[in-house]
Amino acid sequence: MNKIKDKLIFFFFLLSGLIVVMLLAGIFYLLGSTSIHAFKEISLKQFFFSDNWNPNAYGEPSYGIVSMIVSTFMVTIGSLVIAVPLGIGTAAYLSDIASEKVREIVKPVIEILAAIPSVVIGFLGIVLIGPIVAKIFHIQSGLNAVNGSILLAVMALPTIISLSEDALTAVPNTYTEASLALGATKWQTLVKVKIPAALSGILASCMLGMGRAVGETMTVLMATGCAPAMPHSFLDSVRTLTSSIAIELGEVAYFSTHYYALFAVGLVLFIITFIINLASDIILHNYQKVYN
Amino acid sequence: MKKAAGIMIAIFLFSCTAFAENNMVQIKGSDTLINLVQKMSEVYMEKYPGKNISVTGGGSGTGIAALINKKTDIANASRLIKAKEIQNAEKEGVTPKRVVIAIDGLSVIVNKDNSVLQLTVDQIGKIFRGEITNWSEVGGDDQAITLYGRQSNSGTFEFLREVVLKGDYSSNMRQMNGNSQIIEAVKTDIGGIGYVGVGYAKEAEDINIVKVARNSKSPFCSPLNVEDVKSGKYPLSRPLNQYVNGTPANEAKEFILFELSPAGQKIVEEQGFFAIPDEYIEHNESIIG
CATH class of the missing domain: 3.40.190.10 (Periplasmic binding protein-like II)
Incomplete structure (x- = not known):
């Protein structure tokens, strides 16, 4: 009886594992097989090297995704530049400096930040952050990559802080004690001992934050202006891969070139996030090897 | 555990049938029209308890696409339907008919x-x-x-x-x-x-x-x-439309008649748009019958 139970549980877990793998393979297959049709009518050269995306053009439609890829990377990198130092700093403060009382209040508050719907953050970007950005940089419109980066940073911060803090707290006390005993200051201990020891967790948190920023849709759709032109600086309006799909998929005629092209854009997005995750896995793995 | 799952499924199925029986009129489309139609549906539902109307946005293109895919009863549109969309609709067996419910000065x-x-x-x-x-x-x-x-x-x-x-x-x-x-x-x-x-x-x-x-x-x-x-002296004046599949019937027809009634047109003016002139009243009558 127990043996059968064991077997059943074993198969249950095997099945759950397989389902996830199959889901991933299925999504990849669906995206791939649908987007392949797009390239019957769009040349690969146009798709990957043209920066003109205008499927609903008055005249001849065009399908080039360069400016969308550039836009996606701009807001992502921009958000990481803001969120990573701020996130690690906050995590270090919470794990090493803050008193128990402060931590008990601040940590839940940060986690609540993660629960704010993206549409609300996007709205704040239009009415609050955008105008401030415009004032600071003396430009007319604050709906640009800087605005998007700030908002995405806010959305990535809870992940980065929470996971980094966990990683820092998990560093064995003996490390800290040994470092302090050798005469290192609290600051030296934090920077030279604890952060390197927790680096794998911190890196993982940053990668997850990056994944969130690449895939985020509503906020960038509302707050970055979505002008299709190629952005030349962080003060220009940007239109990410996600916002293009979100804007256009609702009204597109099924099985048209435009429809297939949007799936191809989805495939590109999928490959980008896949590479990010793979890279973070490899970095983590290598790091753990060296460290152990 | 199994029991709980069973109950969940039962509740789910029940709610599905409950919705299906409710005769809810789905309206989808233009973001220009959404506040207006929303307001009209609120007044309508208050006046006739038991009626159920759901209004969502997404843009005229989205609304017309939903009408073609039979996912909505009425499509709000701040533009006219395109020839290509009519073709797509015919392929799906949908005959879009247009009713003008208000005038907008863009x-x-x-x-x-x-x-x-x-x-x-x-x-x-x-x-x-x-x-x-x-x-x-x-x-x-x-x-x-x-x-x-x-x-x-x-x-x-x-x-x-x-x-x-x-x-x-x-x-x-x-x-x-x-x-x-x-x-x-x-x-x-x-x-x-x-x-x-x-x-x-x-x-x-x-x-x-x-x-x-x-x-x-x-x-x-x-x-x-x-x-x-x-x-039409103002160059950017335009009719605001609703598209339906064939001659509207039942619940959808009743709501459209309310929109075109003096009470409905009063809401149009309250929302800042303009009531429909005679030429469109005649057009609407020819559609609704």
């Missing part, structure tokens, strides 16, 4: 500190095509123009392109998610220009509504002037 808006208060249709076209990029070229201050428009699923986006631009929008135009977002953006941008339904422009503060002339010889008209919009 309003071109600028920041309240902008000295330009009137433009010709030609100038608006040049501005949105990106050929004029500074306000000094149309008699204003030396200030760069920032364009705020709608996204391509918007009927207003299409309307302005067909009637005024006759070409593509500048790729530098920021594509906003709805009328109110355009207003928010123009409010804070001294060089901004945008276009919204008159119902939205009328309510907004800190913006100016531009007077528009058909060409350099005709008079400048304001979308706030009832006669000019209704007579």
Whole structure:
């Protein structure tokens, strides 16, 4: 009886594992097989090297995704530049400096930040952050990559802080004690001992934050202006891969070139996030090897 | 555990059938029309308890696509249906019929500190095509123009392109998610220009509504002037439509009749749009019967 139970549980877990793998393979297959049709009518050269995306053009439609890829990377990198130092700093403060009382209040508050719907953050970007950005940089419109980066940073911060803090707290006390005993200051201990020891967790948190920023849709759709032109600086309006799909998929005629092209854009997005995750896995793995 | 799952499934199935029996009228489409139709449905549901109407946005293109895919009963559209969409509809066995429920004077808006208060249709076209990029070229201050428009699923986006631009929008135009977002953006941008339904422009503060002339010889008209919009003297006046599949029946028909009734048209005016003139009343009657 127990043996059968064991077997059943074993198969249950095997099945759950397989389902996830199959889901991933299925999504990849669906995206791939649908987007392949797009390239019957769009040349690969146009798709990957043209920066003109205008499927609903008055005249001849065009399908080039360069400016969308550039836009996606701009807001992502921009958000990481803001969120990573701020996130690690906050995590270090919470794990090493803050008193128990402060931590008990601040940590839940940060986690609540993660629960704010993206549409609300996007709205704040239009009415609050955008105008401030415009004032600071003396430009007319604050709906640009800087605005998007700030908002995405806010959305990535809870992940980065929470996971980094966990990683820092998990560093064995003996490390800290040994470092302090050798005469290192609290600051030296934090920077030279604890952060390197927790680096794998911190890196993982940053990668997850990056994944969130690449895939985020509503906020960038509302707050970055979505002008299709190629952005030349962080003060220009940007239109990410996600916002293009979100804007256009609702009204597109099924099985048209435009429809297939949007799936191809989805495939590109999928490959980008896949590479990010793979890279973070490899970095983590290598790091753990060296460290152990 | 199993029991709980069973109960969950039962509840789910029950709620599905409950919804199906409810005869809910689904309305989807234009963001210009959403507040108006929402308001009308609220009044309607209050007046006739038991009636159920759901109104969602997404843009005229989205609404018409939903009508073709049989995912909505009524499609709100601030533009006319395209020949290609009619073709697609026929393939799916859908016959789109149009009812006009209100008149809009599409309003071109600028920041309240902008000295330009009137433009010709030609100038608006040049501005949105990106050929004029500074306000000094149309008699204003030396200030760069920032364009705020709608996204391509918007009927207003299409309307302005067909009637005024006759070409593509500048790729530098920021594509906003709805009328109110355009207003928010123009409010804070001294060089901004945008276009919204008159119902939205009328309510907004800190913006100016531009007077528009058909060409350099005709008079400048304001979308706030009832006669000019209704007579078509205001160049950007347009009918706001609802599309249904074939002759409307039952619940959908009752709601459309309410929209066209004096009570419904009163709400149209309260929301800042204009009641339909006689020519469209006749057209509507020929559709509804």
